[in-house]
Amino acid sequence: MPRSSLRRPGQDLDLSKHLIQADDLPETISSENLFGDHRPLELEIGSGKGLFMMNAASTNPEHVFLGVEIIGKYAKHAAAKLASSQCSNAKMVSGNAEPLLSKAISAASLEAVHVYFPDPWWKKRHRKRRVLNESSIRNLTRCLRPGGRFHFWTDVLDYFENTVELIAEIAPILGIPIPEDEIAAAHDLDYRTHFERRSRQNQIPVYRVRYIKRDEHQ
Numbered sequence: 001m002p003r004s005s006l007r008r009p010g011q012d013l014d015l016s017k018h019l020i021q022a023d024d025l026p027e028t029i030s031s032e033n034l035f036g037d038h039r040p041l042e043l044e045i046g047s048g049k050g051l052f053m054m055n056a057a058s059t060n061p062e063h064v065f066l067g068v069e070i071i072g073k074y075a076k077h078a079a080a081k082l083a084s085s086q087c088s089n090a091k092m093v094s095g096n097a098e099p100l101l102s103k104a105i106s107a108a109s110l111e112a113v114h115v116y117f118p119d120p121w122w123k124k125r126h127r128k129r130r131v132l133n134e135s136s137i138r139n140l141t142r143c144l145r146p147g148g149r150f151h152f153w154t155d156v157l158d159y160f161e162n163t164v165e166l167i168a169e170i171a172p173i174l175g176i177p178i179p180e181d182e183i184a185a186a187h188d189l190d191y192r193t194h195f196e197r198r199s200r201q202n203q204i205p206v207y208r209v210r211y212i213k214r215d216e217h218q
C-alpha cells in the first residue's frame, strides 16, 4: 500500500527544539543530555509520521521520548507536529537508529523501546535489512533497564513469528511475549501509529506484543 503524501511544515515553524540531525547528537544519549533532567527515556525506532510520538508524549509527561526516523522528510514532519503542539518531552532524530542502539545509548538506560510496523523486506535475500535483526535485538536488549519494556507490533505475520523466535533464542532475558490488546479507537487519530490505523481500517490483522526485561540479579 503506498504512503499518503505529507503536508509541508510551515516555513516559520521553529524546529530547533524538536529535530536533531543524527550527526549533531551528543556522544552519549540520555534524558539528561537531551532534555536536561532524569525522566525515564523511551525510544521509538522508525517513527514515520510521528503519531505515536505525539500521543505518547502528551499522555506521559513524566517520561521523555526520542523518535528516530531514517527518512528525513518524515523525521521533519514528525518534529513539526511536536513543535506546533509545543511538546516539551519529545524530540525526533533524523537518521539511522542502528548506531544509536549499538554505540550512543548506554546499557540499561532506556525505560522502553518501541518498534511499530517496521518495513517488512519481504524477499528472503533482503531480510537482513530488517530493522529488527539479531544485532538490533541484542543491542536494544542491552539498552533496556531491568523492568524496561520492548513493544513490537506488525501486520506481517512472518516478521512477527521470526522476531518472537529470534528473541526466545538470543534474548531470553526479555522473557515471554505478552500480548497487547486492540483498543477501540475513540476518534480518527486514536491509534498507536498511522500504520496501525491503516491496517485496522483495511481489516488487516495486527500482531502486538510487549516484553519486559528481567532483572538478572533477582
Ligand SMILES: C[S@@+](CC[C@H](N)C(=O)[O-])C[C@H]1O[C@@H](n2cnc3c(N)ncnc32)[C@H](O)[C@@H]1O
Pocket: 045, 046, 047, 048, 049, 068, 069, 070, 071, 074, 095, 096, 097, 098, 115, 116, 117, 118, 119, 131, 193, 194, 195, 196
Ligand atoms: C512502515 S513504516 C512505519 C512507521 C510508523 N512506525 C507507523 O507504524 O506508522 C517504517 C518506518 O521505519 C523507518 N526506518 C526504517 N529503517 C530505519 C532505521 N534503520 N532507523 C530509523 N528509521 C528507520 C522507515 O523510514 C519508515 O518510516
